[in-house]
Amino acid sequence: MSNNSNDTNTNGSAGSSGEKSTNAFYKQFLRYAHGVGLKGYSTHYCPGCGHGLAQKYLAETVEELRIKDNTVAISPVGCSVFLYSYMDVGNSQAPHGRAPAVALGHKFANPNASVVSYQGDGDLASIGLAEIVFAAQVGIPIAVVFANNAIYGMTGGQMAPTTLTGQKTTTSPYGRGDIFGQPFKMAELIATLDGPIYVERVALFNAKERAKAKRAIKKAMQLQVENKGFAFVEVLAECPTHLKMEPLSAMKWIQEEMLPIFPLGVKKDVSGEGKGINVITKFAHPNFGPEKLLSVVNGGQNEFTPRYAESFPTHIAKENIALKFAGAGGDGAQTAAMLITSAAINEGYDSTHIPSYGPESRGGTSYADVRVAIEEVSSPSASTPHILVAFNAPSLFKFAPSVLSQGYVIYDSSVVSDVGLLKLSSSIKLIGVPFAEMAAKLGNPLVKNVVALGALQAATKLYPAETFLAALRTNLKSKPNLIELNEKAFWAGVDAVKISLR
Amino acid sequence: MPDSNGKGGKNLSGVAASIPAKNLKRRPFHLKEYCKGCARCIEACSKSCISMGTEINSFTGLMPVNFDLSNCIGCALCVTACPEPYALGMGNSETIEDTHYAGAASAVSDPSAGNIIIPGKYFGKDVERDDTGVMNADVEDIPDEIIPLPESVPLVIKGTYASAIGALLAGCRHFYGYPITPSTEGAELMAKLMPKLDGVFFQAVSEVATVNMMYGTGGAGMPCMTFTSSPGFSLMLEGISYMIGAEVPGVFVNVMRGGPGLGNIAPEQSDIKLVCRGLGHGHTHALVLAPATPQEMLDLTIKAFELTFKYRNPVIIAGDGYLGQMTGKVTLPKSMKRPGVPKWAVYGDKTHRGNLICSIFLTEKDLEEHNLYLSKKYQQICDNEQLSDVFKCSDANILLIACNTPAQTSKGAVTALREKNIKAGLFRPITLWPFPIMALKKLLSGGTIQQIVVVEASEGQLEDELRLALNKAGINKHPTIAHVRRCGGILPSVEEIVQRVCSLQTEIENSEVGR
CATH class of the missing domain: 3.40.50.920 (Rossmann fold)
Structure with missing residues (x-):
């Protein structure tokens, strides 16, 4: 308790005892029961509760490290839920078990803050297991003070994940056993993870252990000041009320019963090894430059593509054209559809593209609905298209019957040889072009979708060829060496149709 | 407290009268109104100065310990063993005698009237300063900054992308999420773009963690968002209820898909009931925006950030799977935003230290008041924000x-x-x-x-x-x-x-x- 050396920067003038404050507790606890009467100056904890001590050491630490202004404390759900009533720091009260996630949210918002999550065993080791394990593994700098008292306090003495084997609680009235497994050893578990730089289990049952507990909490917070990494301190805390013991007996119980299961000591400490080097301070100053943002969102493409179309292709539809591209994953149906949409927008029309896939990640069906409208796309689906481009037989046979009269069906004749079974209205133009074969001849099977686009252009005159080529070039801006090949593929598709229509 | 310890009125209440022979400069003082009699100090004292209490304190109903400091060596181990902030401290014997706490304690004749000496003064607190956890009235919002955006070509992007870019334009540099079809592309774009802007993209352990990270970042006053789809949105409802209760802003883009259960990944307007009537437990509502085009995905996302801070309430963007995947023409606005820090934020700095983000209102009257306040806010939204x-x-x-x-x-x-x-x-x-x-x-x-x-x-x-x-x-x-x-x-x-x-x-x- 030597405090004369602590010249606090946050407390103003000294109190009448002539000393600076030694802790970061509020002078009055207004947030609990409005701080009425004596309650305004004492905690809500039962006599002998370990939470009071752990929090006192935290409050002393915050004062000693002079970080009141920069500390954010996360209150959990459980007996320690009212931590925010006591600690004179920034306070945030988390849902049950979620304190580490809330802590990360605060840390990312202000990486210069020291963030501490204070949690009990029900909160941390039961409902919040995923949050604590994940937070520990990623190792973002936060401190976690974990009070393990082997029981649920606030809800009235139920079995906790840390309840000892054989221990009787209101939900293990015959003693923990059978189907409830063994007590959860959180410090050991957390220490096995890669993220934490410091993990220690401490206790409060005698002066020596209390001194260690204070040191551990201080170290965990010191690591936050240095922004070094994730620190975890498990405190074996007494819950005399629900152990149904006098406080001194509860202390003895911890020493005799809990210690064999929850051995004290440092479980991991790599805080001095240069590990856990802070990676998040850059988030303190995110970029808000408009030029930077623009270049990030448009990939540096900020040139208007010239327009080539003289009028909307009303020979296909008056004001709203529907196209469908259908094939298997990898056919390039989506890319082709995307180029049609980009080209339409370059020409000043409205256009939409909706992909739909089978559930497979690879090789499943891949369909695209495209709309091109003179003013606004109203119905974005293309269930009855004007133009169908089919990359395989199933797609052709599935969608060709839905094509509108006067429409176009363009398919890959290198994979569909017999179209005799297709019963289409005679007004529909059915055009087979060997996309895949031609692409292979050009040296790259992947450009078969561009061959298809060339075929589409020649067959339908949707836009002038230049419109397609401009969209292609824009699309390939980052891969200029591919432009020539793609242009060749496009013209090959055009030529194939010209020949077939001749 | 009158001199119930019977040791004369010149000492601290409960502290044994006899000044130790060695005339220690520093010794413990004991404010027995705040002592719960847990006896941890008894265990800690090697000189047996402390004994179990024998008298029930009439104000607290508890039995504080008794001190006899004749053998005290000033080791302070009793103080480090005391779980209470203001029950036991170390002090300068002279000044403590001067403060004469026994006399002061007699003022605690009617604790409910607040006629109490603030114990913090004996613990070095500046009792004049308002460090009780009340938001500093002088603190003002650090305002947002509107920054002109150069003209650019329209983007040809899908709905989720448009929404993500809208968020960036609105000043969001914190994205949390968990992959779920058909919303994932939005998260993927954020994963790609945020690092280039020194912004945060973080893939959380679950949707539950996602919403709680938003609770933290939103509670710190920073704009943040997530993309999710129906099953994931279900998981976020608990956190949304907390955010509404604690008045934390945040933008949720729910790209709705087929349900119930796992349903499928195709578009359905399956969560209209949920977003309008079912945002978790309690008296909850949030503004729900329903875009119809990729352009609106961008425009309404920007609007959502404005509204979420205006009302300190989450805002939901309900899209459908079709819209999320749909690529269309998106024109960027003429300006973007650099967010400030609202005065209520728990940012983790000096200015905002007194703040609290919390949805607990322990007394019934307080909670009723809070709910009526929320009702008023909801009414304001109904009156002013219909679109x-x-x-x-x-x-x-x-x-x-x-x-x-x-x-x-x-x-x-x-x-x-x-x-x-x-x-x-x-x-x-x-x-x-x-x-x-x-x-x-x-x-x-x-x-x-x-x-x-x-x-x-x-x-x-x-x-x-x-x-x-x-x-x-x-x-x-x-x-x-x-x-x-x-x-x-x-x-x-x-x-x-x-x-x-x-x-x-x-x-x-x-x-x-x-x-």
Whole structure:
């Protein structure tokens, strides 16, 4: 308790005892029961509760490290839920078990803050297991003070994940056993993870252990000041009320019963090894430059593509054209559809593209609905298209019957040889072009979708060829060496149709 | 407390009178009104200075320990063993004698009247300073900065991308999420773009963790968002309830898919009920925006960030799977935003130290007051934030009502119906909560509308909102309400709508003939 050396920067003038404050507790606890009467100056904890001590050491630490202004404390759900009533720091009260996630949210918002999550065993080791394990593994700098008292306090003495084997609680009235497994050893578990730089289990049952507990909490917070990494301190805390013991007996119980299961000591400490080097301070100053943002969102493409179309292709539809591209994953149906949409927008029309896939990640069906409208796309689906481009037989046979009269069906004749079974209205133009074969001849099977686009252009005159080529070039801006090949593929598709229509 | 320890009035209440022979400079002092008699100090003291209490304190009902400092060596181990902030401290023996706490304690004759000496003064607290956890009244918002954006070519992007870019423009540099089809592309774009802007993209362990990270970052006053889809949104509801209770801003983009359960990944307007009526436990509401095009995904995301801070309440953007995947033309606005820090934020700095983000109101009266306050806020939102759009409504006999992609389809249907000389129009709610009833009321009062047809990709969730809004607005006489509904991932088609409206039109004409 030597405090004369602590010249606090946050407390103003000294109190009448002539000393600076030694802790970061509020002078009055207004947030609990409005701080009425004596309650305004004492905690809500039962006599002998370990939470009071752990929090006192935290409050002393915050004062000693002079970080009141920069500390954010996360209150959990459980007996320690009212931590925010006591600690004179920034306070945030988390849902049950979620304190580490809330802590990360605060840390990312202000990486210069020291963030501490204070949690009990029900909160941390039961409902919040995923949050604590994940937070520990990623190792973002936060401190976690974990009070393990082997029981649920606030809800009235139920079995906790840390309840000892054989221990009787209101939900293990015959003693923990059978189907409830063994007590959860959180410090050991957390220490096995890669993220934490410091993990220690401490206790409060005698002066020596209390001194260690204070040191551990201080170290965990010191690591936050240095922004070094994730620190975890498990405190074996007494819950005399629900152990149904006098406080001194509860202390003895911890020493005799809990210690064999929850051995004290440092479980991991790599805080001095240069590990856990802070990676998040850059988030303190995110970029808000408009030029930077623009270049990030448009990939540096900020040139208007010239327009080539003289009028909307009303020979296909008056004001709203529907196209469908259908094939298997990898056919390039989506890319082709995307180029049609980009080209339409370059020409000043409205256009939409909706992909739909089978559930497979690879090789499943891949369909695209495209709309091109003179003013606004109203119905974005293309269930009855004007133009169908089919990359395989199933797609052709599935969608060709839905094509509108006067429409176009363009398919890959290198994979569909017999179209005799297709019963289409005679007004529909059915055009087979060997996309895949031609692409292979050009040296790259992947450009078969561009061959298809060339075929589409020649067959339908949707836009002038230049419109397609401009969209292609824009699309390939980052891969200029591919432009020539793609242009060749496009013209090959055009030529194939010209020949077939001749 | 009168001198109940019987040791004279010159010492601290409860501290044994005899000053140790060694005349220690520092020794413990004991404020017994704050001692719970737990006896930890007894265990700690090697000189047996402390003993179990023998007298129940009349103010606390507890039995504080007794001190006899004759053998005290000033080791302070009793103080480090005391779990209470203000029960036991170390002090300068001279000054403590001067403070004469026993006399002061006698002022605690009526604790409920607050007639209490602040114990912090003996613990070095500056009792004049208001460090009790109350927001500093002098603190002001650090305002947002509006930054002009150079002109740029329209983007050709999908709806989720448009929303992500909208968020960046609105000043969001914190994205948390968990992959779920069909919303994941938005998260993927954020993963790509955020690092380039020194912003945070973090893939959380679950949707539950996601919403709680938003609780933290939003609580720190920073704009943050997530993309999710129906099952993931279900998981976030607990956190959304906490955010509403604690008044934490945050933007949720729910790209709705088919349900219930795992359902499928195709588009459905499956969560209208959830976003309008079911945001977790308690008295919750949030503004719900329903975009219909990629452009609106961007525009309404920007608006969502504005509204979430304006009202300190989460804002939900309800899209559908179609819209999320749909690529279209998106024009960027003329400006962007650098966010400030609101005065209420728990940012983790000196200015904001007194702040608290919390949804606990322990006493019934406080919680009722808080709920009434929320009601008032909800009412303000209802009065000021209703948004809707109309298409060919001025002379419409048949009014289609639809939102999201079904609204776009309905537009196509209106055009097709008009070609058949049926006077159809579309009313499109852009805010689903609050339902834009004011605009609809005006439309209905025009008198031309004979039939309402709700077009939706759900089994009546939008229609329920419409009926509730009509009822609450006291509009009991309204045109009959028919519907075109598809679900399971199938959206109503233009043909279905046209067919339904044509048959309704025939019915109307027949009834007019029969009259």
